[in-house]
Amino acid sequence: MDRLSNTVRPYAWGSTTAIPDLLGVAPTGEPQAEMWMGAHPGAPSRVTRAGHPEQPLSALIQADPERELGPATVARFGPRLPFLLKILAAGAPLSLQVHPDLEQARAGHAAEERAGVPVDAPHRNYKDASHKPELICALTPFEGFCGFRVPGRTADLLAALEVDSLKPYVDLLRAHPEDAALREVLTAVLAADPAETAATVTETAAACDRLGGDHAPYAVLAHHFPGDPGVLAAMLLNHVRLQPGEALYLGAGVPHAYLGGLGIEVMANSDNVLRCGLTPKHIDVPELLRVVRFEPHDPGVLRPEASPSGEEVYETPVDEFRLSRFVRAEGAAPVDITTPTPQIVLATSGAPRANDLSLTPGQSVFVPAGERTELSGTGTVFRATVVA
Structure with missing residues (x-):
C-alpha cells in the first residue's frame, strides 16, 4: 500500500x-x-x-x-x-x-x-x-x-414572512400539483428581474432574521449572498x-x-x-x-449499518463508491479488510494502523486491489472502495 x-x-x-x-x-x-x-x-x-x-x-x-x-x-x-x-x-x-x-x-x-x-x-x-x-x-x-420540501409546507414557511413579493410564490405552491408547483416557482425565481429579486431577498432576509427558528438558515445565506436568487431557491428545499x-x-x-x-x-x-x-x-x-427532478424529496439521513467485523457501511444505490467506517476501541482485535477492489483508507481520530503503517488524523493510504490489508490500533478509520 x-x-x-x-x-x-x-x-x-x-x-x-x-x-x-x-x-x-x-x-x-x-x-x-x-x-x-x-x-x-x-x-x-x-x-x-x-x-x-x-x-x-x-x-x-x-x-x-x-x-x-x-x-x-x-x-x-x-x-x-x-x-x-x-x-x-x-x-x-x-x-x-x-x-x-x-x-x-x-x-x-x-x-x-x-x-x-x-x-x-x-x-x-x-x-x-x-x-x-x-x-x-x-x-x-x-x-x-437537500431536495424539495413538500410545496404546502414551503408555502407556509414563506407566508409567515409576510413579504408581499413572495405572495405569488405562495399562491403557486398552494394552487398546483406538486411537481408543477415546484417547477413554476423555481423557474419564476430564476427568471425574475434581478433588481426586483434583490429587493425581495433583502426584505426576506430581514424577516428571516426577525422570526429566527426554521427561517434562520436562509438569513445566513442572504448574509453571504445578498440579493442572490439562490436564497429564494434554497427556501424550496429541506434544511438538514x-x-x-x-x-x-x-x-x-x-x-x-x-x-x-x-x-x-x-x-x-x-x-x-x-x-x-x-x-x-x-x-x-x-x-x-x-x-432538476421536480418532486418532493425526503433527505433520508443515513446511519451506518454495522457488520460482525465492526465495519459500519453507508448503503447507497451506486457502484462507483462504497463508504464505510471502523470505530476501533482499545484492545479491539485486528480486522482483515482485503478486497478485490481498490481502496483508500483514511484516519480521522486516534492512532490506527493499516498493516505496518501508523496513521494520524487526516492521513490516508491507497491500497491496490487484492493487497492483503489489516486494520489494528485504536481510533476511527473511513474506507472508500468500489462496490464489488
Whole structure:
C-alpha cells in the first residue's frame, strides 16, 4: 500500500481552522476547503512507492490499471479510479447545485464536444461523460439543504414572512400539483428581474432574521449572498442537520447546498455540476430546469449499518463508491479488510494502523486491489472502495 500526500483546495468558502485542527497543524489564515484523496486529474494524490520517485496516483494507475484497480473494476469503469474521497470543511455556504444522471451526462458531454465548447470554458456544463452521485458524512455537526420540501409546507414557511413579493410564490405552491408547483416557482425565481429579486431577498432576509427558528438558515445565506436568487431557491428545499456519523446521499437531479461543517465526502469521479444560485459562476437556467427532478424529496439521513467485523457501511444505490467506517476501541482485535477492489483508507481520530503503517488524523493510504490489508490500533478509520 502507499501512503498518500494530498492537496488541500483553498476555495473561498472553506473554513480556516477545521482541516488544520483535524491534522494537528497550525492554520495558515487562508481558507482550506477540501483535501482530495484519489486520482482526479485536477489534484491527484501523490505516492512514493519503494524504489520509485514520488508520482501522481493517476500515473501509477495508468501504468498498470489491472494491478492497481483489479480486472473487474477496469472492466466496469475503465482504467481509472472511479471515486474521489475528500475531507470537506465548509466555513461558508457552497453553491446551490444539481448533478445530471449518467444518460444526461453522456448526452450533454457529447453535444458540447460536437459544438467545440472548450472543456475549461466557464459556460461549459458537462466536462466529462459521468454522473456525479455524492455522499457526505458528518465529522462535526453539519448543515445543508437537500431536495424539495413538500410545496404546502414551503408555502407556509414563506407566508409567515409576510413579504408581499413572495405572495405569488405562495399562491403557486398552494394552487398546483406538486411537481408543477415546484417547477413554476423555481423557474419564476430564476427568471425574475434581478433588481426586483434583490429587493425581495433583502426584505426576506430581514424577516428571516426577525422570526429566527426554521427561517434562520436562509438569513445566513442572504448574509453571504445578498440579493442572490439562490436564497429564494434554497427556501424550496429541506434544511438538514447531520450529527457526527450521520450521512446524506445526493443523487441525480436533487438540488442541494452545504451550509457549514466538517465532513467526509465521496463521489463518482466527475466534474459535472449545474448551478442554481449562491455563486458568481455560470448558471444555465434551461439546462438546469431540464435536469432538476421536480418532486418532493425526503433527505433520508443515513446511519451506518454495522457488520460482525465492526465495519459500519453507508448503503447507497451506486457502484462507483462504497463508504464505510471502523470505530476501533482499545484492545479491539485486528480486522482483515482485503478486497478485490481498490481502496483508500483514511484516519480521522486516534492512532490506527493499516498493516505496518501508523496513521494520524487526516492521513490516508491507497491500497491496490487484492493487497492483503489489516486494520489494528485504536481510533476511527473511513474506507472508500468500489462496490464489488
